[in-house]
Amino acid sequence: MCFILAAGVWNAPYRNFSSKLASVPMMFIAMFAFIGCSLWTIAFSFSDAQSFPIFRNFVGLYNYRVKLFADSVWWTACINAVIYLVLVTTIEFILGFLIAVFMDQKVRAEGVFRTIYLYPFALSFIVTGHVWAWIMSPEYGLEKSVRNMGWTSFTFDWITDPNRSIYAVVIAGIWQGTGLVMALMLAGLRGVDEEVWKAARVDGIPKWRTYLQIVLPMMRPVMITTFVIVASGCVRVYDIVVALTDGGPGTSSKVPAQYVYQYLFQGGLARGLAASTMMLLASAVILIPWIYVEFVKGKQTR
């Protein structure tokens, strides 16, 4: 519409000049910060840069094959990220959906419950991490309290157990993120047409089956968006691990973002860049189907 209004008054490059001027920061950020910086990282991951970012030699996949993939710590970090992603998304989805369904039963004090479920999400991951580190500390936390109550063989030492430390991170992550999943799902539930419910009731379908077989499939768009949000958050999980276990004991709960940070700023730059390129790849795997559905397929059907 504004094209028509402006046509003939301005020549093409000057048409909408103010709008273009106002969009300069956006163009700058899109081109330089997002595309430029990502390309820079990818390009330099094929270099032999150590601590200074000078592109001396192209070394091909050396940083990937010889440095990154041969490092067991990197694989620990990757496996941890996968464990975290699978457990956090699964449990948050189940718990978040259940809470949303129960919240949808016209309960009293819905606002109070919502406030309780969501407040962890307002907190910093650093705060969450340290709070849970305190609760799970074997010396002073849950383990000792339960033992004091008389159950003397009770053990809950996940944060100091190399085999279980990543599960301690999962517990804290779920605590922080479930409220968000619940809020998004609840919004999705409220978006379901009332007629659907009436029809199901007329057909005599029990409530739980209506939720599972009719409402849940209808919420697919909400589910996909929520999944992309939660999963891409899991790929870049960082602060909460730093605060809770700092990757320990040893390197048992390290995640890729920590690995990247370590090599970017403490020597071995190219290896760090190679690792961050792998993180980019991981989030691309999650994002590309979503982008396809959202932007490509969505435009066709419209």
Next chain:
Amino acid sequence: MSTAQHIEPQGPRPHGWFEWERFVVYAFLILTSLYFLLPLYIVLITSTKNLEEIAQGNLFVPSLHPTFAPWYRAWFEICTGLECKGIHPNFMNSVIITVPSVIVSIAVAITTGYALNNWPFRFSEGFFTILIIGSFVPYQVMLFPMVLLTKNMGIYSTLYAVIFVHTVFGLPILTLLFRNYFASLPVELFKAARVDGAGFWRILFQVFLPMSVPMLTVAVILQVTGIWNDFLFGVVFAGLQNYPMTVKLNNIFTSTMGVKEYNVEMAATMLTGAVPLLIYFLSGRYFVRGIAAGAVKG
């Protein structure tokens, strides 16, 4: 009168004061909310205990003699390394980082969102799509080039760098927020202003800005909590003297000098979480609207 017998009963079925279904619903909700509430409770009571009580290890039992001394120590006295000024200088740093970041990023986003929605030009949607997809990319991918960029700008290791980075990475989601909001306003408003001869900036300031107060509230809440809670950018870009509260808090826990004062550490944790919590409890539904949009950034 015979037809009256065929009328179906209407309204909810009358029931007694106790129903199994209701009971299960509330039991589930109360039990799950305990899991969410417990950590807050534990941190609050730990921060008001003294060290002897903590050593006894009764996590769930509140102190018999609650004291706010740990809170005072956390604010003014607790040490990281050789520096013993508490967390209050870093509270100030967080404020100095947050206020300009919020103002600049929202000002840029509101203008961009308005331009995108009402004055589209060639490729404007393309740039925007890049921006949105970019906001899902892990920060680690762009971290080092951003360090170089801020170094070249001469602002690395200063508060300006942190403000700059927060503005850059805050833009996508805020722009999306405002673009969608402006798209929901009646287009006649814009047309009428155009017919009356108002230009790009005048329509923005006199028509759209006054109407965007609800979205501004959402954006401010989203940005204040987001920037306040940030750790990565603070630790990378701020420099030793300018660490925000989250970075300082983490350093309090990792510095190993002297006796570990768990109560003071928990008080510092509460103090760091206090600002976003306060905003959350005061803003209610605006916060919920904000996180739905801002979750992308998390």
